[in-house]
Amino acid sequence: MNFIDPHIHIASRTTDDLATMARMGCLVVAEPAFWMGYDRSGVNSFFDYFRQLTEWEPKRCANFGIRHYAWMGINAKEAENVGFAREVIAELPAFLDRPTVLGVGEIGLHKCTKNELATLEGLVDLALSRGEQMLFHTPHLEDKYKGTRMILDLLAGDSRTDRSRVCIDHCEEHTIGLALAAGYWAGLTLYPTTKVTPERAVDMIEMYGPDRILVNSSADWGPSNPFAVPDFMFTMRRRGHDEAAIRRIVYENPLEFLRQSRHFDFV
Amino acid sequence: MSTPLTAAEMLDREFLTFRAKLVDLAAALDRIDRAEGSVDADPRIDQLRRGLELLASPGDRRAERMQMAFSLPDEPTVAGGLSS
Structure with missing residues (x-):
């Protein structure tokens, strides 16, 4: 069965990973801007990275028949320096106009500080003023519930927000209900230790239904699995769900969400 | 969305996994107890x-x-x- 991974950091994956993903049925990936794991030396470092996501990674994926799209933004872990962030935000429109860019993401909160929130407000304003789709990173572990509520508060306070074009990602058992009840898409990230397992993702889909749920690997340079979506498909099948139900989650739902972007031209 | 497997089928399939997770947690707490310090x-x-x-x-x-x-x-x- 074919699938789409709507959140994966391809820049961290090897060519062998891409080949295996393609053999497993991956047709499309969406790569949000991420944190490199160390502080950048200047704003030009961001721009080089944005070029990587919009020029080099699409070529690497195309070698294996995988369509590559990207989200542009400043990750929450890089949002603490507000002045630095403003310089990057000022240049983001040029990258948002690139032909494979889906919108603004992944943006959000990490430790829920005032500075992170100030940067996030700037990014959300940019997205809403341009009619861009948004992909939100929610914090990890003990900060997740509080951070998710802060993000939902921020969006609820802006009448320009079209909730059907926003994904609240990395949802878990205590936050998925908040995102879905408010009308947003909810992302479930299959990631060892800090997010959800395939079994728990299937549990949540059984409890909340298949509408507006995306499943992704978020595979990056940390402990993660670029084949997590196929693992999830296997788990759904093993739990007795039919092929149509599996396809809905791993193919039709991401298509429905991503097609709302003016640059998403996969058919 | 329904849960296709029955409770009995689920328990049959997962019992050993659940048991292993509980033993793993018990062993981890034992490990902390055995280690120096409190x-x-x-x-x-x-x-x-x-x-x-x-x-x-x-x-x-x-x-x-x-x-x-x-x-x-x-x-x-x-x-x-x-x-x-």
């Missing part, structure tokens, strides 16, 4: 104890309740006011 005053140990009590408690949505037991308190947010 973590009795560490609030994370108290969190783990409350988590174990929650695991044995009746009622549904244990996973959601477990997540909340390991979450920061629901206080007014920086964005202004408590979420509705």
Whole structure:
């Protein structure tokens, strides 16, 4: 069965990973801007990275028949320096106009500080003023519930927000209900230790239904699995769900969400 | 969306996995006990104890309740006011 991974950091994956993903049925990936794991030396470092996501990674994926799209933004872990962030935000429109860019993401909160929130407000304003789709990173572990509520508060306070074009990602058992009840898409990230397992993702889909749920690997340079979506498909099948139900989650739902972007031209 | 497997089928399939996870957790706590020093005053140990009590408690949505037991308190947010 074919699938789409709507959140994966391809820049961290090897060519062998891409080949295996393609053999497993991956047709499309969406790569949000991420944190490199160390502080950048200047704003030009961001721009080089944005070029990587919009020029080099699409070529690497195309070698294996995988369509590559990207989200542009400043990750929450890089949002603490507000002045630095403003310089990057000022240049983001040029990258948002690139032909494979889906919108603004992944943006959000990490430790829920005032500075992170100030940067996030700037990014959300940019997205809403341009009619861009948004992909939100929610914090990890003990900060997740509080951070998710802060993000939902921020969006609820802006009448320009079209909730059907926003994904609240990395949802878990205590936050998925908040995102879905408010009308947003909810992302479930299959990631060892800090997010959800395939079994728990299937549990949540059984409890909340298949509408507006995306499943992704978020595979990056940390402990993660670029084949997590196929693992999830296997788990759904093993739990007795039919092929149509599996396809809905791993193919039709991401298509429905991503097609709302003016640059998403996969058919 | 339905849960296709019956409760009995689920238990049959997962019993050994559940058992292994509980033994793994017991062994990890033993390991901490055997190690030098004490973590009795560490609030994370108290969190783990409350988590174990929650695991044995009746009622549904244990996973959601477990997540909340390991979450920061629901206080007014920086964005202004408590979420509705």
